[in-house]
Amino acid sequence: MPQDFAPRILTWFDQHGRHDLPWQRDTSPYRVWVSEIMLQQTQVTTVIPFYQRFMAAFPGVADLAAAPQDQVLHLWTGLGYYARARNLHQAARQVCEQLGGEFPADVEGLMALPGIGRSTAGAIVSIAHGERAAILDGNVKRVLARYHAVPGWPGTTAVHKTLWEIAERYTPAERCADYTQGMMDLGATLCTRSSPQCPRCPLAADCAAHAMGRETDFPGKKPKKTLPVRRTRFLMLRDGDGRAWLEKRPPQGIWGGLWCFPEGEDLDPTHWCLDTIGRAPDAIETWPGFRHSFSHYHLDIEPILVELGNSPGLVMEANRQLWYNVRQPPAIGLAAPIAGLLQQLAHQDLAKE
DNA sequence: AACGCGGGGTA
């Protein structure tokens, strides 16, 4: 272990790191926390506009705690992994109701909040409080796995443990916030997955993977398995005013808490209408199918437009169902494919004028 | 089409 590991990161960070990210302007625990949750599974360039909208709507933890869940999920629409938003909202409520509105200042306390694990807690402690705490996000894993040529996939307990030990050892007491940001920047901008720019890297001189010319062999790859394919139909019910019928999904499971078209593998539009509103639809139009992929399966979606005309006869259960007006979209959470289809409906609506 | 990304939940 070289003594100058952290100093090399810090010198590089001062010269080449990112210093103008929105969450670096004011590093309060709340702002750092929201940014870290958004940055889980999501790259910086994607996160920036979401972060800015979120902060404009909820400048402080009390604003978030007081917001309706639909608004929180609305601002998360398109980011994915919606459990992050539900946990964020729940944690904000806990901070306000049980902790007097103050975030815990230590890793243990932070980890007691939903959605905060060891790495996210470390990021908040180091960046917001300036205290020594290690992180191990995907970027840092890649940098350390290459630097030490740690074999194996970090998803296994053994490799994960090894990387955490290395991360803890290198984390300095001084300038811990800059070190943390520097490691993430290094992984995100130089030590990238497929084409690392080793000539510019402050660690290249004694990087084990670089010495072997096998940078992209580390970290080891996740064992691949073929994903199952499932299919479903979306019934896009439209009333005479061009509004679409949506139903709120249960809080658990896929797209939890988001709004969706009536959906099912073998839904038949005519049968559905007869069963639900007692008459057949005015018109049915099958749209081109498309595939939406999750981490654990592919979903082949068949969208079917079902025209109900005036007085559709659907009874709304408050908070569970709504007519979505494409001209005045309500602030609700939508999964990406639903948002895309509603966008197309809005386009059609506009073209009719 | 494959890949990568932190954390929660469950057996």
Place this chain on the structure above:
DNA sequence: TACCCAGCGTT
């Protein structure tokens, strides 16, 4: 402890 679950953007 070892899986399974979750949704995008990038390559």
